[in-house]
Amino acid sequence: MEPLSFLAFGFMQRATLAGLFLGVLLASLGVFVTLRNMAFFGEGIAHGSLAGIALAVFAGLSPLPVAMGWAVILALLIFFLERRTRLSADSVLGILFTSSMALGVVIMNMTHGYQPELISFLFGSILSVSYFDLFIIIGCSLVILTWLFFSHRQLTLLSLSEEQATVAGVPVALQTVLFYIALALATVLGVKILGIILISALLIIPAATSRIFAENFRSHMIWSVVFSELIIFFGLAFSFYLNTPSGATIVLLGAIIFFLVAGKKLLQRP
Amino acid sequence: MIRVENLEVRFGTHPVLTGVQFEVTLGKIAAIIGPNGSGKTTLIRAMLGLTPIAHGKVLFDGKPLERMRDQIGYLPQKFRFDPDFPISVGEFLGLTLRRKKPTSLTAKLTEVGLSASILYKRLGSLSGGQLQRVLIAHATLHHPALLILDEPSTGIDIVGEKQFYELIERQVKEHHTTVLLVSHDIAVIAKVVDQVICVNKKLVCSGPPRETLTQETLSELYGHNDMELYRHQHPHL
Numbered sequence: 001m002e003p004l005s006f007l008a009f010g011f012m013q014r015a016t017l018a019g020l021f022l023g024v025l026l027a028s029l030g031v032f033v034t035l036r037n038m039a040f041f042g043e044g045i046a047h048g049s050l051a052g053i054a055l056a057v058f059a060g061l062s063p064l065p066v067a068m069g070w071a072v073i074l075a076l077l078i079f080f081l082e083r084r085t086r087l088s089a090d091s092v093l094g095i096l097f098t099s100s101m102a103l104g105v106v107i108m109n110m111t112h113g114y115q116p117e118l119i120s121f122l123f124g125s126i127l128s129v130s131y132f133d134l135f136i137i138i139g140c141s142l143v144i145l146t147w148l149f150f151s152h153r154q155l156t157l158l159s160l161s162e163e164q165a166t167v168a169g170v171p172v173a174l175q176t177v178l179f180y181i182a183l184a185l186a187t188v189l190g191v192k193i194l195g196i197i198l199i200s201a202l203l204i205i206p207a208a209t210s211r212i213f214a215e216n217f218r219s220h221m222i223w224s225v226v227f228s229e230l231i232i233f234f235g236l237a238f239s240f241y242l243n244t245p246s247g248a249t250i251v252l253l254g255a256i257i258f259f260l261v262a263g264k265k266l267l268q269r270p
Numbered sequence: 271m272i273r274v275e276n277l278e279v280r281f282g283t284h285p286v287l288t289g290v291q292f293e294v295t296l297g298k299i300a301a302i303i304g305p306n307g308s309g310k311t312t313l314i315r316a317m318l319g320l321t322p323i324a325h326g327k328v329l330f331d332g333k334p335l336e337r338m339r340d341q342i343g344y345l346p347q348k349f350r351f352d353p354d355f356p357i358s359v360g361e362f363l364g365l366t367l368r369r370k371k372p373t374s375l376t377a378k379l380t381e382v383g384l385s386a387s388i389l390y391k392r393l394g395s396l397s398g399g400q401l402q403r404v405l406i407a408h409a410t411l412h413h414p415a416l417l418i419l420d421e422p423s424t425g426i427d428i429v430g431e432k433q434f435y436e437l438i439e440r441q442v443k444e445h446h447t448t449v450l451l452v453s454h455d456i457a458v459i460a461k462v463v464d465q466v467i468c469v470n471k472k473l474v475c476s477g478p479p480r481e482t483l484t485q486e487t488l489s490e491l492y493g494h495n496d497m498e499l500y501r502h503q504h505p506h507l
Contacts, residue, residue, distance in 0.1 A: 163350070
């Protein structure tokens, strides 16, 4: 069997292309997620998006755009509730994602018959990436990455010290809400491949792995993206040849790399 | 002219500063002094928009100071950040977002007594004194129109303190920067600054050091009759 024979199939080409774009996007955002201790955010948004997906299936609409719209609403709610109440971001997220999931379960219950779309969103499915999905994934990734390219200095300063960012004239509220929206959209886009349950791994594992040894921000960002692309590409390849679920294979491969890097660090003298 | 008009800051219902009013001429150095807990840091944080103002205005050349943020350099009393944050000193200094062209990083580091090799070190790996010097370099890098420094010489040695005040004086002379600093070192203040602003929940005094740093004013400000502190001399300055 040829090493790259999996790319001969149209669905694998779409999944790989979508995966590689999402890899750059999620790894770049993941750097800021780990620096700002927001690991729970991706988890919450992914689970909360279930209501959007269930709503789209119930109404006979395309799930991805509806889920994206729902995720943006959740991101805005998190932002405003966090600022206007005295609750921590974790508490706000905990309330919103469980209530949104509960809504999703109720709507799913009202939808009769077997719903393959819902199952594919829960666990991810490389077979489910259509040309329409690919178009949305690439389009949104390019828009978010362009914003990130122009805002990365402001976001870095904001992640390092909100106070310094404020004094330096960074529009703190605007950049924070844009970051939340970008994160929510990227998470939902990734749900297509990794599923609701596993997507946050792609936000956290590459960034956490590179952070173990990165001495500066540039290498942290570059290695995070490299790890992400490697685990997505080889994860998809392994899942094809081993006939294992794509999302779970990608996450397991990422976890193995993380533990190898962490293990090497543990063996080094402090 | 920097103009603070009838400034009032409250934490909840508790007033921390009331009726603070003073002016600082552009291109001059002013020091804010007062006992611990008197509201010095709160005053500069309120001026910078980091602490909400209950009442009053802060104007820089007639415009709200908040609109001049790209022209302000700020050194906080304590720079809170995650020491594991993977960012080098060079990257940190590159994060300033000002319009003016910066001084070369190497030249600026030399000014604050650091070598260029520190540019590649992780920010979180620096000693307290090195970090303070890097923060001073960061605050002055783009020759801000207003430099606000909260206890700037904390953690730096005598040589560093001397270099710091030389840097401030050069900044004022060459770039017409207005400097507002919080300090407890009254002997140094008396020699370096053009104006002293005494604060203890309210404005106690404001004026040139010779007029304000009197036994009487300091006793009123600090609540002690014998201000030995003022007589302490710094041979390095």
